[in-house]
Amino acid sequence: MKESSNRNFFAFTFHALFLALTMNFIDINTVVPNMIAEAGGSSVHLGILSAIMIGGTSFMQLFFAGILMPYPKKKRFLLTGIYLRVAALILLGFFLLGVDGSSTEGIWKVLVILGIMTIFSFSGSFAGIAYMDILGRAIEPDRRKRFFLLKQLISSFGVIISALLVKLVLSLFAYPVNYSILFISAGVLLLIGTIGFWLIQEPAGMEKKKIRMSQRFLAFRDAVRKDRNLRMYLLLINTSGITLVTIPFFILFGRTQFELTGALVGTYLLIQMSGSLAANIVLNMVNKSQQYKGILYMFILTGTAAPIAALFLSSSRTLYAIVFLLSGVSLALYQIAAPGVLLEISTDENRPVYTGLAGAGSIMNMIFPIIAGVLIRLIGFPAVLILSSLIIFSGIFAVKRINCRRITGKG
Numbered sequence: 001m002k003e004s005s006n007r008n009f010f011a012f013t014f015h016a017l018f019l020a021l022t023m024n025f026i027d028i029n030t031v032v033p034n035m036i037a038e039a040g041g042s043s044v045h046l047g048i049l050s051a052i053m054i055g056g057t058s059f060m061q062l063f064f065a066g067i068l069m070p071y072p073k074k075k076r077f078l079l080t081g082i083y084l085r086v087a088a089l090i091l092l093g094f095f096l097l098g099v100d101g102s103s104t105e106g107i108w109k110v111l112v113i114l115g116i117m118t119i120f121s122f123s124g125s126f127a128g129i130a131y132m133d134i135l136g137r138a139i140e141p142d143r144r145k146r147f148f149l150l151k152q153l154i155s156s157f158g159v160i161i162s163a164l165l166v167k168l169v170l171s172l173f174a175y176p177v178n179y180s181i182l183f184i185s186a187g188v189l190l191l192i193g194t195i196g197f198w199l200i201q202e203p204a205g206m207e208k209k210k211i212r213m214s215q216r217f218l219a220f221r222d223a224v225r226k227d228r229n230l231r232m233y234l235l236l237i238n239t240s241g242i243t244l245v246t247i248p249f250f251i252l253f254g255r256t257q258f259e260l261t262g263a264l265v266g267t268y269l270l271i272q273m274s275g276s277l278a279a280n281i282v283l284n285m286v287n288k289s290q291q292y293k294g295i296l297y298m299f300i301l302t303g304t305a306a307p308i309a310a311l312f313l314s315s316s317r318t319l320y321a322i323v324f325l326l327s328g329v330s331l332a333l334y335q336i337a338a339p340g341v342l343l344e345i346s347t348d349e350n351r352p353v354y355t356g357l358a359g360a361g362s363i364m365n366m367i368f369p370i371i372a373g374v375l376i377r378l379i380g381f382p383a384v385l386i387l388s389s390l391i392i393f394s395g396i397f398a399v400k401r402i403n404c405r406r407i408t409g410k411g
Contacts (some may be wrong), residue, residue: 008138013151013200018193020155024162025186026089028053029327030269031166031179032117033251034260038175041110043252049114049372050245053121054365059127074130078197081127086191088120095186096176111265132355136343148157148336153280159273167266178262223353229345230354232402236296238364240395243334244386245369247327250310253381257314264317268324275328283336292337292344296399299333302326304393307385341402364391 028050036046068074074080095112171177221372224230251268252258283295304324313319346354368391 008200009147011196012138013137013146013154013196014183014199015159015193016151016155016191018196019221020158021162022089022186022190022193024159024166024269025182025189027269027272029247029272029331030251030265030324031170031182033248034255034262034265035175035179036110037255039113043376044247044250044373046108046113046252047199047371050113050119050248050369051366052118054069054131054245054369055326056366057128059123059124060122062183064126064129064189067379068133069127070252070326074133075197075200078127078130078134079194080123081123081130082190082197084123085120086129086187086194088116088123088185088204089187089190092116092120093180093182093187096183107363111363116119124404132339132342134347143176148340149280149284151166153277153284156370157277160277162271163266163270163273165267167263170262170266172337175262216401223350223357227345229402230357231339233345233358234362236395236398236402237338237358238405239398240296240300240303240392241334241338241362242364242368243299243306243330244258245365245382246307246372246385247331248305248369249372249376249381249384250306250323250327252376253310254317254320257320258317260317262384268321271321272324272331273326275325276332277328279329279332282337283333292341293399293402295333295337296341296402297396299330299337300393300395300399302330304389306330306393307389311382311385345402 032049032053033046036049041049068077092113095116147358169181173181200283224234251260251265254268291308309326310320310323313322340352342358372384372388373390374385
């Protein structure tokens with residue numbers, strides 16, 4: 001059993017490293033927003049893309065959770081979702097090679113990008129359900145938090161290297177060749193990362209009968225009614241969780257204040273990843289307990305500060321880098337705490353249901369970026385950034401009320 005657990009621990013960590021390298025090449029917070037702008041897209045298009053890649057991906061987990069829930073083993077579904085993601089990335093890379101560098105060809109380029117990224121995002125949602133369920137069974141409970149901290153630490157070192165490569169590519173090549181290189185490279189890296197999943201020795205879960213869609217939604221409804229922790233978790237990701245969909249607008253706001261070159265985008269990405277790395281190093285040094293509450297509070301404070309900092313520091317593109325430093329710290333904290341808390345408040349039997357609800361329940365991550373994109377055109381960036389900070393900060397109410405043994409330290 002211990003040998004199997006060690007092998008699974010290594011397998012998930014191996015994949016995490018290559019996933020980190022991949023996501024840096026197509027970073028939703030820096031690279032993708034600037035690519036959309038270069039292709040002729042507006043704040044509305046960025047809002048739609050953010051809604052698809054973050055909110056829409058999460059929402060689809062509810063649908064996929066119902067499909068995958070009856071199966072005791074889910075490794076084949078995990079690999080299917082990953083291979084679809086690989087195909088979408090490589091397809092988009094070659095598509096970009098074939099388009100003109102002008103941003104005046106019409107909106108069709110933006111629509112194609114949105115379509116391919118939808119496939120990429122939804123297949124990731126499908127894989128995510130299988131991933132969380134396998135992770136919950138393949139790694140022992142007392143090693144989970146250690147895994148998340150180590151995963152983030154290793155990933156952070158990897159993304160620093162890839163951020164340097166992204167900066168180099170964006171500096172040396174012009175649009176669209178630079179983004180084509182990034183997306184094809186991302187597809188190859190993600191393909192290599194699947195080796196980790198082939199190494200997993202998946203324990204069998206409980207086999208369940210297939211149920212109708214209406215019964216699935218009843219199961220989701222009952223879970224929300226019966227578990228206060230789940231309700232508070234859903235409140236948290238619908239308030240403070242909008243940090244994830246607010247960050248991509250910082251690049252667009254920066255473009256309205258100063259000239260934003262590809263090299264500068266790469267610099268901001270590097271600084272964002274440095275913030276993430278710093279946060280992970282500090283947490284690995286000082287946070288030895290199984291408690292997540294302190295991490296959640298830090299996440300909310302840094303998430304609240306980033307939009308305000310964007311307003312006050314936008315007069316200088318050098319000082320504006322602090323916004324991405326805060327964003328990197330905030331993202332690292334969320335990526336540790338959010339899945340960790342979800343695993344702690346769920347069991348092996350209900351984990352697919354809880355994961356699906358956590359995804360579909362994050363409604364704000366789907367509608368807020370679209371609303372923000374429209375509001376930016378109507379009332380401007382400052383009002384939208386202030387609104388974002390207020391919503392993010394309100395998540396403290398939920399954190400105070402989430403209660404389970406590993407979070408509070410009580411039985």
